[in-house]
Amino acid sequence: xxxxxxxxxxxxxxxxxxxxxxxxxxxxxxxxxxxxxxxxxxxxxxxxxxxxxxxxxxxxxxxxxxxxxxxxxxxxxxxxxxxxxxxxxxxxxxxxxxxxxxxxxxxxxxxxxxxxxxxxxxxxxxxxxxxxxxxxxxxxxxxxxx
Amino acid sequence: xxxxxxxxxxxxxxxxxxxxxxxxxxxxxxxxxxxxxxxxxxxxxxxxxxxxxxxxxxxxxxxxxxxxxxxxxxxxxxxxxxxxxxxxxxxxxxxxxxxxxxxxxxxxxxxxxxxxxxxxxxxxxxxxxxxxxxxxxxxxxxxxxxxxxx
Numbered sequence: 001x002x003x004x005x006x007x008x009x010x011x012x013x014x015x016x017x018x019x020x021x022x023x024x025x026x027x028x029x030x031x032x033x034x035x036x037x038x039x040x041x042x043x044x045x046x047x048x049x050x051x052x053x054x055x056x057x058x059x060x061x062x063x064x065x066x067x068x069x070x071x072x073x074x075x076x077x078x079x080x081x082x083x084x085x086x087x088x089x090x091x092x093x094x095x096x097x098x099x100x101x102x103x104x105x106x107x108x109x110x111x112x113x114x115x116x117x118x119x120x121x122x123x124x125x126x127x128x129x130x131x132x133x134x135x136x137x138x139x140x141x142x143x144x145x146x
Numbered sequence: 147x148x149x150x151x152x153x154x155x156x157x158x159x160x161x162x163x164x165x166x167x168x169x170x171x172x173x174x175x176x177x178x179x180x181x182x183x184x185x186x187x188x189x190x191x192x193x194x195x196x197x198x199x200x201x202x203x204x205x206x207x208x209x210x211x212x213x214x215x216x217x218x219x220x221x222x223x224x225x226x227x228x229x230x231x232x233x234x235x236x237x238x239x240x241x242x243x244x245x246x247x248x249x250x251x252x253x254x255x256x257x258x259x260x261x262x263x264x265x266x267x268x269x270x271x272x273x274x275x276x277x278x279x280x281x282x283x284x285x286x287x288x289x290x291x292x293x294x295x296x
Contacts, residue, residue, distance in 0.1 A: 067223075082183050090187055092194035108191045109184075121191065129160065130153040 002026050002138060009064035011136030013126065015056070018138050020044075020145045023057065032067060039104030040071050041145075043089060047075050047107075048142040050085035056110060057138040058125040071105030073137075074121045078111065148206040149230050149258055150240075157206075161199040164192050209234045225270070225281070226262035232277045233258075246276040 059072030096106025
């Protein structure tokens with residue numbers, strides 16, 4: 001369940017589990033947002049086909065922002081078969097330019113190797129990058145997608 | 147976009163942590179649970195994120211140095227960023243801008259923290275004037291019928 005936005009328009013801190021339908025209902029409020037959602041959905045289906053189980057949606061897309069430029073997020077690497085995954089989703093160069101062109105947003109691998117300063121991208125994304133305030137993200141279970 | 151010294155320090159701190167992570171990953175290659183292929187992907191992710199952060203740091207440093215002579219906004223939203231960047235480039239504190247506007251420093255802080263979201267167009271215009279900015283906006287028009295895409 002995705003909680004209400006706080007007074008800044010962000011999700012409250014935490015990882016909020018949601019179904020695809022709930023995400024689409026909550027965030028597909030304009031034609032532009034629906035376009036971004038279609039890209040996220042396509043990326044999720046690609047990841048699912050490669051065995052990925054979790055995608056986390058982040059960035060201004062999951063806030064109350066009227067016109068987010070794109071979507072951000074990350075996906076769990078451990079169980080994913082990279083040989084089956086669209087190479088575009090493995091191209092992180094130039095600010096994820098290739099991903100943004102194809103999927104209208106950019107996704108990062110969620111994990112960092114064990115012991116690496118104790119932080120994963122998943123944790124990095126749960127803090128506002130400029131102010132370090134904690135903020136929430138949405139977790140999608142890919143095996144439950146339509 | 148980095149808007150003040152605090153955000154600058156935070157961003158540099160984050161960049162440093164990613165640098166440490168890269169070093170650690172280099173040392174842990176043999177013992178990692180991830181395949182070499184996945185290690186490579188994660189390494190690229192860290193490099194990519196680090197590049198983003200370093201770009202932001204450099205852009206802010208360049209702005210502060212006064213070397214930047216021109217700012218651009220590709221949308222009305224970005225105009226807010228231009229106002230913030232112009233203040234920094236001109237070497238003005240939020241307090242000094244507030245004084246020019248005859249408002250409290252907190253008000254300028256709020257404007258910048260919210261990217262001028264709640265400021266009226268009249269106020270935005272006043273701020274541009276207080277900063278001595280000449281704002282010129284070019285607007286290519288969409289064709290009739292195409293303008294409702296958003």
